[in-house]
Amino acid sequence: MPHQMRLDKARELARGLELDALLVASPANIFYFTGFRGAPRLLVPPDGKPILLTPGVDLAAAQQHFSGAEVEVRHVRVDQRPDDVLLEVLRELQVRRLGFDSLPLATYRRLAGELGEEGLAEVVEQVWELRKVKDKREVAAIRRACEVASKVMALVPELLAPGVRELEVAGELERELRLAGSEEHPFPIIVASGPNSALPHARASGRELRKGDPVVVDLGATCEGYVSDMTRTFVVGRPEPWQERIYVAVREAQLAAVEALRAGVRACDVDAVARNLIDRAGYADYFVHSLGHGVGIEVHEQPRLAPGVEEELRAGYVITVEPGIYLPGRGGVRIEDTVLVLEEGREVLTGPSAPPRTR
Amino acid sequence: MPHQMRLDKARELARGLELDALLVASPANIFYFTGFRGAPRLLVPPDGKPILLTPGVDLAAAQQHFSGAEVEVRHVRVDQRPDDVLLEVLRELQVRRLGFDSLPLATYRRLAGELGEEGLAEVVEQVWELRKVKDKREVAAIRRACEVASKVMALVPELLAPGVRELEVAGELERELRLAGSEEHPFPIIVASGPNSALPHARASGRELRKGDPVVVDLGATCEGYVSDMTRTFVVGRPEPWQERIYVAVREAQLAAVEALRAGVRACDVDAVARNLIDRAGYADYFVHSLGHGVGIEVHEQPRLAPGVEEELRAGYVITVEPGIYLPGRGGVRIEDTVLVLEEGREVLTGPSAPPRTR
Numbered sequence: 001m002p003h004q005m006r007l008d009k010a011r012e013l014a015r016g017l018e019l020d021a022l023l024v025a026s027p028a029n030i031f032y033f034t035g036f037r038g039a040p041r042l043l044v045p046p047d048g049k050p051i052l053l054t055p056g057v058d059l060a061a062a063q064q065h066f067s068g069a070e071v072e073v074r075h076v077r078v079d080q081r082p083d084d085v086l087l088e089v090l091r092e093l094q095v096r097r098l099g100f101d102s103l104p105l106a107t108y109r110r111l112a113g114e115l116g117e118e119g120l121a122e123v124v125e126q127v128w129e130l131r132k133v134k135d136k137r138e139v140a141a142i143r144r145a146c147e148v149a150s151k152v153m154a155l156v157p158e159l160l161a162p163g164v165r166e167l168e169v170a171g172e173l174e175r176e177l178r179l180a181g182s183e184e185h186p187f188p189i190i191v192a193s194g195p196n197s198a199l200p201h202a203r204a205s206g207r208e209l210r211k212g213d214p215v216v217v218d219l220g221a222t223c224e225g226y227v228s229d230m231t232r233t234f235v236v237g238r239p240e241p242w243q244e245r246i247y248v249a250v251r252e253a254q255l256a257a258v259e260a261l262r263a264g265v266r267a268c269d270v271d272a273v274a275r276n277l278i279d280r281a282g283y284a285d286y287f288v289h290s291l292g293h294g295v296g297i298e299v300h301e302q303p304r305l306a307p308g309v310e311e312e313l314r315a316g317y318v319i320t321v322e323p324g325i326y327l328p329g330r331g332g333v334r335i336e337d338t339v340l341v342l343e344e345g346r347e348v349l350t351g352p353s354a355p356p357r358t359r
Numbered sequence: 360m361p362h363q364m365r366l367d368k369a370r371e372l373a374r375g376l377e378l379d380a381l382l383v384a385s386p387a388n389i390f391y392f393t394g395f396r397g398a399p400r401l402l403v404p405p406d407g408k409p410i411l412l413t414p415g416v417d418l419a420a421a422q423q424h425f426s427g428a429e430v431e432v433r434h435v436r437v438d439q440r441p442d443d444v445l446l447e448v449l450r451e452l453q454v455r456r457l458g459f460d461s462l463p464l465a466t467y468r469r470l471a472g473e474l475g476e477e478g479l480a481e482v483v484e485q486v487w488e489l490r491k492v493k494d495k496r497e498v499a500a501i502r503r504a505c506e507v508a509s510k511v512m513a514l515v516p517e518l519l520a521p522g523v524r525e526l527e528v529a530g531e532l533e534r535e536l537r538l539a540g541s542e543e544h545p546f547p548i549i550v551a552s553g554p555n556s557a558l559p560h561a562r563a564s565g566r567e568l569r570k571g572d573p574v575v576v577d578l579g580a581t582c583e584g585y586v587s588d589m590t591r592t593f594v595v596g597r598p599e600p601w602q603e604r605i606y607v608a609v610r611e612a613q614l615a616a617v618e619a620l621r622a623g624v625r626a627c628d629v630d631a632v633a634r635n636l637i638d639r640a641g642y643a644d645y646f647v648h649s650l651g652h653g654v655g656i657e658v659h660e661q662p663r664l665a666p667g668v669e670e671e672l673r674a675g676y677v678i679t680v681e682p683g684i685y686l687p688g689r690g691g692v693r694i695e696d697t698v699l700v701l702e703e704g705r706e707v708l709t710g711p712s713a714p715p716r717t718r
Contacts (some may be wrong), residue, residue, distance in 0.1 A: 037560075038560050055647075055648070056647035056648060057559045057560060057647050057648035058558075058559070058560055059647060060557060060558060060647075060685065060687040061558045061560065061561070063687075064687075078647070078648065078649055078665060078666055079665070079666040079667045102463075102464070103464060104461075105461070105462060105464060105467055105481075108464055122464075167537045167538070167540065167541075167542075168537065168538060170537050171533060171534035171535070171536070171537025171538055172534060174530060174533040174534060174537065175530035175531060175533060175534040176530070177530070178526045178527065178529050178530025178533065178563070179526070179527060179530055181526065181565065182526075183526075183562065183563070183564070184547050184562060185544070185547070188543050188544070198419060199417075199419060199420045200416045200417070201396075201397050201416060201417055201420065202420070203542065203543060204537070204542070205542070206540065288414075288415035288416050288418060288419075288437070289414070289415060289416035289437065290437055306437060306438070307437055307438040308438045326419065328419040328422075328423075
């Protein structure tokens with residue numbers, strides 16, 4: 001199993017916090033520590049074998065994945081709940097102090113009934129500290145996912161024409177993402193045209209494109225379990241002056257914020273670079289979301305680039321930079337790249353229709 | 360707003376349980392009560408205006424959706440957390456006893472700090488009681504989603520040929536789903552060939568199809584926010600006798616279980632109909648999951664058709680019936696339909712390549 005080192009990190013975490021075991025319940029964290037998807041609970045004692053609880057539906061896949069590994073795969077029968085088996089295992093291992101990453105309220109209450117609240121320690125931030133800094137293999141996977149997204153994004157202009165429906169464009173792009181090797185769509189693709197482009201979370205609808213529409217396309221790919229996230233804004237035909245104005249404002253904000261990225265800078269300060277520029281361009285009320293977010297196993301990871309987030313970025317973080325301006329009822333522009341933070345600067349992983357690579 | 364009646368149900372729930380307000384935090388439940396997606400919290404007092412907490416990113420969409428409705432849209436600023444604003448609102452409304460559907464642990468703890476644990480009542484099951492029985496409009500949307508899925512499923516045979524990759528098949532099907540009007544893929548499509556077909560949760564991979572492969576295809580569509588779920592199993596070329604045997608066993612189990620559906624039957628008894636038949640066919644150890652699940656706004660809703668679930672089905676439930684047999688390392692078969700439970704029987708909504716409609 002290639003994840004031995006990751007499991008060792010989980011063990012160290014358990015040891016350092018003087019836990020009898022670390023309970024991992026977030027699917028993304030289980031994937032991070034083991035490379036396996038499909039188990040609801042992973043229990044890692046500081047010494048001895050990790051135990052993966054797996055329902056029958058994923059048992060064969062788990063046995064295959066962990067064959068020869070020092071991991072016990074424990075079957076959750078179809079008439080059992082994972083937490084029934086979890087409690088059995090906790091008793092077997094005589095766990096008194098349990099760390100956990102994130103739990104459904106019902107599970108938390110059951111565990112609190114068994115161990116007392118004082119026996120439970122939330123350690124989700126410590127797991128994030130591990131996940132936020134991407135290692136070489138992770139960066140390679142994200143880099144591939146960025147290449148796939150960029151390649152497919154380059155096809156968008158030829159798909160946009162009056163009369164074409166947003167859903168059709170989305171379907172073509174999804175097919176191209178698959179052909180280029182994307183294992184999964186990390187989030188519902190956004191193809192938002194005309195007034196829809198002013199709604200940052202619009203998806204794809206039956207709306208037909210018209211001449212002069214702005215079209216926001218937000219897509220990503222998944223490679224070896226790691227994702228990319230990228231947005232470009234197009235116009236069907238020639239842009240009008242107001243569209244040019246907001247496009248230029250967003251693009252300048254995006255370039256400046258990318259340029260500001262490097263190890264040691266605070267997340268809120270990067271957000272402020274973009275926000276101040278959009279502010280000065282006269283669109284302060286129309287940049288209605290944070291500047292970006294971490295990207296990795298999940299499409300929305302820590303940290304956020306947002307006002308008030310004082311955390312300093314470190315080399316190895318991968319984050320999006322995605323300012324936007326949205327004029328309700330008229331249209332919007334968003335430009336987004338996935339970027340790797342370096343000790344001495346940054347590398348933009350999405351492109352080449354992206355802003356130029358800068359260091 | 361077309362959801363006035365649904366909000367009235369939320370109010371009744373709050374009134375009946377003597378709550379000062381009902382807090383709805385599950386995105387699917389917020390959609391159920393309001394038809395809106397994109398707000399993290401909805402607060403419904405038994406009298407007076409419901410309050411929707413909305414970050415800036417979705418504010419314009421919310422104002423548009425609720426324009427003219429008796430709902431207050433409250434802005435969560437980019438430097439605030441939804442729970443900050445939630446606490447403000449709870450104080451404004453002088454809420455002492457709050458019902459909630461489901462909460463992140465951190466939110467629960469914050470609320471318990473404010474109201475005490477005794478001021479908090481979990482009412483998720485009561486909300487499920489509302490959601491499980493689908494009304495006419497919901498059935499119409501699910502019916503359309505089933506038609507879209509069925510239409511696209513009918514295209515599968517012409518896509519399967521030696522040398523074609525699973526990912527390519529997935530991409531073509533996703534495009535066809537979009538062209539047929541699916542608003543969103545309700546879950547990652549499964550195209551699982553050869554030995555992959557023995558892993559119920561396999562997705563689509565780069566594997567090339569070979570002659571003689573079984574291929575499990577599991578897909579769904581979304582129409583007006585409601586989804587469908589459908590699986591068929593194919594063979595590239597001519598099936599071998601062992602494939603025929605498990606196919607026939609699964610198909611007979613599926614038909615018999617569908618036939619057993621009607622208002623008043625217990626979920627576990629429907630599961631047992633299929634499980635016993637597969638058992639008698641000699642494959643007891645290879646049907647490794649429950650028989651089915653509710654379908655509606657989400658792809659996995661209550662109730663499960665599974666051993667131990669003693670709940671009686673009611674007319675208006677929409678559930679999947681999806682037995683399978685999985686021979687590790689060799690291949691598997693699953694057949695799944697989405698079915699509407701009627702007072703006097705059932706209606707299979709997916710098809711016509713499905714088992715025949717029966718009543």
